[in-house]
Amino acid sequence: MSMHEQPTSFAFTPEYLAKANIIIARYPQGRQQSAVMPLLDLAQRQEGWVSTAAIETIAAMLDMAPIRVQEVATFYTMYNHQPMGKHHVQVCTNICCQLTGSDGIVDSLKFALGVEFGDTSKDGLFTLSEVECLGACANAPMMQIDDDYYEDLTPESARAIIDAFRQGQTPKPGPQNGRINSAPEGGPTTLTTLSFSSEKA
Amino acid sequence: MPKLTIDGREIEVEAGTTIIQAAELLGIEIPRFCYHERLAIAGNCRMCLVEVEKMPKPVASCAMPINEGMVVKTNTPTVKNARQGVMEFLLLNHPLDCPICDQGGECDLQDQAMAYGKDHSRCDEQKRAVDKKNFGPLIETAMTRCIQCTRCVRFANEIAGAPELGALGRGEHMEITTYLNQALDSELSGNLIDLCPVGALTNKPASFTYRSWELKSTESVDAMDALGSAIRIDTRGNQVIRILPRVNDDVNEEWLSDRSRFACDGLSLQRLDKPYVRRDGKLAATTWSDALSVLAAKVKSSMTGRMAFIAGDHSDAETLVAAKDLAAAMGTTHLDCRQDGAALEAGLRASYLFNSTIAGIEHADALLIVGSNPRIEAAVFNARVRKRWLTGKLKVAVIGPKVDLTYKYEWLGDNPSILADIAAGTHPFAATLKAAANPALILGQGAVARTDGSAVLGLARKVADTTGMVKDGWNGFNVLHTAASRVGALDLGFVPGTGGKNVAEIVAAAGKGELDVLFLLGADEIDISGLGSTFVVYIGSHGDFGAHRADVVLPGAAYTEKNATFVNTEGRVQRTRLATFPPGEAKEDWKVVAAVAEALGKALPYTTLSQVRERLSAVNPVFAQIDMVAPASWGTFGQDGSVLPQPLTSTIKTFYAVDPISRSSKTMAQCQAAFGEDQCQRKTGTHG
Numbered sequence: 062m063s064m065h066e067q068p069t070s071f072a073f074t075p076e077y078l079a080k081a082n083i084i085i086a087r088y089p090q091g092r093q094q095s096a097v098m099p100l101l102d103l104a105q106r107q108e109g110w111v112s113t114a115a116i117e118t119i120a121a122m123l124d125m126a127p128i129r130v131q132e133v134a135t136f137y138t139m140y141n142h143q144p145m146g147k148h149h150v151q152v153c154t155n156i157c158c159q160l161t162g163s164d165g166i167v168d169s170l171k172f173a174l175g176v177e178f179g180d181t182s183k184d185g186l187f188t189l190s191e192v193e194c195l196g197a198c199a200n201a202p203m204m205q206i207d208d209d210y211y212e213d214l215t216p217e218s219a220r221a222i223i224d225a226f227r228q229g230q231t232p233k234p235g236p237q238n239g240r241i242n243s244a245p246e247g248g249p250t251t252l253t254t255l256s257f258s259s260e261k262a
Numbered sequence: 263m264p265k266l267t268i269d270g271r272e273i274e275v276e277a278g279t280t281i282i283q284a285a286e287l288l289g290i291e292i293p294r295f296c297y298h299e300r301l302a303i304a305g306n307c308r309m310c311l312v313e314v315e316k317m318p319k320p321v322a323s324c325a326m327p328i329n330e331g332m333v334v335k336t337n338t339p340t341v342k343n344a345r346q347g348v349m350e351f352l353l354l355n356h357p358l359d360c361p362i363c364d365q366g367g368e369c370d371l372q373d374q375a376m377a378y379g380k381d382h383s384r385c386d387e388q389k390r391a392v393d394k395k396n397f398g399p400l401i402e403t404a405m406t407r408c409i410q411c412t413r414c415v416r417f418a419n420e421i422a423g424a425p426e427l428g429a430l431g432r433g434e435h436m437e438i439t440t441y442l443n444q445a446l447d448s449e450l451s452g453n454l455i456d457l458c459p460v461g462a463l464t465n466k467p468a469s470f471t472y473r474s475w476e477l478k479s480t481e482s483v484d485a486m487d488a489l490g491s492a493i494r495i496d497t498r499g500n501q502v503i504r505i506l507p508r509v510n511d512d513v514n515e516e517w518l519s520d521r522s523r524f525a526c527d528g529l530s531l532q533r534l535d536k537p538y539v540r541r542d543g544k545l546a547a548t549t550w551s552d553a554l555s556v557l558a559a560k561v562k563s564s565m566t567g568r569m570a571f572i573a574g575d576h577s578d579a580e581t582l583v584a585a586k587d588l589a590a591a592m593g594t595t596h597l598d599c600r601q602d603g604a605a606l607e608a609g610l611r612a613s614y615l616f617n618s619t620i621a622g623i624e625h626a627d628a629l630l631i632v633g634s635n636p637r638i639e640a641a642v643f644n645a646r647v648r649k650r651w652l653t654g655k656l657k658v659a660v661i662g663p664k665v666d667l668t669y670k671y672e673w674l675g676d677n678p679s680i681l682a683d684i685a686a687g688t689h690p691f692a693a694t695l696k697a698a699a700n701p702a703l704i705l706g707q708g709a710v711a712r713t714d715g716s717a718v719l720g721l722a723r724k725v726a727d728t729t730g731m732v733k734d735g736w737n738g739f740n741v742l743h744t745a746a747s748r749v750g751a752l753d754l755g756f757v758p759g760t761g762g763k764n765v766a767e768i769v770a771a772a773g774k775g776e777l778d779v780l781f782l783l784g785a786d787e788i789d790i791s792g793l794g795s796t797f798v799v800y801i802g803s804h805g806d807f808g809a810h811r812a813d814v815v816l817p818g819a820a821y822t823e824k825n826a827t828f829v830n831t832e833g834r835v836q837r838t839r840l841a842t843f844p845p846g847e848a849k850e851d852w853k854v855v856a857a858v859a860e861a862l863g864k865a866l867p868y869t870t871l872s873q874v875r876e877r878l879s880a881v882n883p884v885f886a887q888i889d890m891v892a893p894a895s896w897g898t899f900g901q902d903g904s905v906l907p908q909p910l911t912s913t914i915k916t917f918y919a920v921d922p923i924s925r926s927s928k929t930m931a932q933c934q935a936a937f938g939e940d941q942c943q944r945k946t947g948t949h950g
């Protein structure tokens with residue numbers, strides 16, 4: 062584990078604390094530890110990453126040893142252990158995405174952001190990560206930005222999405238090539254007599 | 263009880279038994295790394311694969327409970343193949359640096375690779391390398407060797423109650439580490455070294471100083487606390503290289519405290535290896551005959567009755583009986599073994615024994631700890647309390663220091679008067695004790711080593727009486743001793759005789775010039791500076807406080823250097839065995855006492871070890887019963903009287919420095935530097 066500069070303290074904001082308490086209350090007395098993952102997630106949503114101080118705060122809230130919380134936090138790759146840019150760009154380079162051109166997406170993102178994997182752009186807006194399959198292979202190549210999937214990318218559309226975020230907009234998630242969800246590109250090839258509701262519109 | 267067949271042999275076992283346990287009962291050996299009978303089952307190494315009929319794949323026998331009619335095979339080609347596969351994976355990232363690994367020669371991985379390893383590797387990828395981790399001054403780490411069995415993590419969590427170890431990351435990137443790479447703060451950390459099946463965790467103080475096959479092992483008994491843990495002393499030549507625990511389910515299971523394990527370098531430091539005599543204010547080395555004649559001259563010029571004996575915490579029974587006989591021959595009744603001033607009385611055995619027995623604490627369901635911090639006074643025993651507490655069947659309350667004991671307890675306060683309330687039934691915990699099937703209390707030396715110790719003792723007895731702690735088949739009144747010598751000394755009546763002075767009175771008399779000669783049998787914990795101009799004779803192993811004040815120093819043997827008898831806190835008579843010889847001209851202590859007696863013209867009537875031991879049994883028949891604990895009969899003891907409001911504390915502050923051996927040990931000094939001088943200050947954690 063590489064250690065980064067750690068804040069000396071962490072506290073949930075009142076809003077996040079309220080959410081945390083609702084989650085903790087879901088579990089029976091003595092089983093509060095079950096709330097560890099959602100609490101880590103809340104901490105990450107608040108700060109962008111999970112610091113040692115956050116781990117210790119959560120450990121105290123759930124009556125756990127800090128190392129137990131750290132084990133969970135390091136097991137799941139979705140928890141970040143270093144300060145992050147405002148947006149987390151995770152680009153898939155696993156097999157389906159690679160076959161459909163993720164190399165080009167990666168190049169385009171690196172160029173647009175001026176960073177390598179694992180780095181944060183100078184303006185502090187983006188951190189770029191390489192990830193394994195995110196389960197959206199049918200719409201490969203794809204990337205995840207924060208909580209949303211952007212699919213059926215081209216180097217150009219990937220670039221455009223970044224530009225939109227830079228301007229403070231949130232581009233529409235999902236396929237970027239006009240496709241509806243995971244429906245066949247260019248229209249149905251089987252069950253052609255079925256019609257999709259949105260096609261009527 | 264379900265029946266199953268393993269390798270064609272049928273066996274009936276209790277439901278819930280796992281296959282590996284059932285196989286063990288049949289004497290069928292199944293290789294394992296992560297499985298350990300005293301730890302929770304992890305089932306993560308897969309070395310224990312066996313074939314079970316009707317199951318599609320080999321199963322991990324350590325994690326598979328048996329079923330009626332199961333047919334298990336442990337020696338088929340499939341099993342061998344499967345295990346070879348597991349071994350190949352384990353070795354993928356293992357550095358194979360056995361020639362420079364301290365575990366070499368006693369490594370499970372090495373041994374099992376002999377049976378299941380391939381003679382070559384099919385892997386040409388890079389092996390992973392993992393940074394060393396900081397486990398503190400006692401444990402050396404080489405984490406590249408780790409096979410992630412998680413035994414160490416489970417031990418720290420479950421047994422030691424120090425949840426500071428964990429496995430971070432996952433898959434190939436998983437690393438075992440302490441929280442934030444801080445030293446592991448536990449009195450039981452050394453056991454990780456024994457548990458680690460590979461050379462990832464090894465003995466740091468002894469690093470690179472031995473190869474396991476060069477060592478000679480002697481089975482003995484520990485004397486660094488009053489538990490009498492079973493140990494194995496590994497020596498090379500006349501040097502103790504390391505001390506390891508042996509299994510003794512009645513006492514230490516298979517654990518050992520860090521002081522018992524790692525203070526062994528103190529056995530060769532600060533040693534008294536020649537007699538010394540003070541001349542012109544300075545101690546000068548001399549010969550035995552000179553030292554003894556100086557001593558004899560002094561004694562002859564002194565008056566009867568102006569001589570006293572104080573026994574230290576490491577005195578063995580042979581020495582004590584010899585000293586007691588010498589005192590009687592010299593006509594003095596000033597003798598005492600209670601350096602700390604504990605108000606325990608000799609005579610009624612139940613009044614100073616750990617009556618429930620150490621293992622018996624696993625039957626207790628309510629426990630009151632009084633004036634003790636068992637975590638540092640008897641670390642291995644404390645793990646036993648924790649074990650019982652983890653089952654959820656033990657309620658613990660403490661009157662005394664509020665410290666982290668590794669289990670949760672109700673802190674009742676530290677005023678001894680709470681005991682009176684419990685005895686009177688007015689305190690709520692009295693009801694808890696009364697409602698318990700097997701209530702128990704632990705009385706630490708901190709409760710009785712006070713001016714009102716006798717009254718506290720009396721109150722504790724009343725608590726035992728009024729809450730039903732003493733009944734048929736159960737006696738929950740427990741005195742937890744800290745000195746290995748204490749119970750044996752009380753058994754021998756090494757306490758002031760008629761008109762005799764106790765330790766405090768002896769020291770006071772010495773200060774006032776009312777004593778001519780004072781014999782210290784390894785007694786270093788008394789107020790040495792208050793001895794005035796009394797002629798002090800120190801018989802012991804180390805140049806500690808006592809020897810520095812002495813006028814004559816007679817070198818004795820440490821517990822690893824003699825065949826000696828100790829009685830543990832339960833009243834279990836056990837014998838140490840000589841592993842190395844005493845250094846230089848030092849001799850076994852009872853022989854020193856015998857030589858003194860002879861020089862004084864009062865030769866003792868025994869000259870051989872077996873004769874001394876006969877004398878021991880004659881003085882108290884318990885000494886004839888080796889390694890047994892007989893229930894002691896109950897009675898009335900302690901005094902009525904009011905107790906002082908002074909808070910009850912533990913008599914030990916620094917776990918790592920309690921006696922001459924640990925004070926001499928460099929390793930123990932490093933531990934103090936790392937963990938501080940006061941182990942009682944440890945915060946009461948939330949973990950548990």
Ligand code: SF4
Nearest residue numbers: 408409411412414458
């Ligand atoms: S350090 Fe040793 S005991 Fe701990 S997980 Fe690794 S191999 Fe197992």
Ligand code: FES
Nearest residue numbers: 153158194195197
């Ligand atoms: S391979 Fe990229 S989402 Fe599955």
Ligand code: FES
Nearest residue numbers: 296307308310324
């Ligand atoms: S011993 Fe069974 S899986 Fe490790």
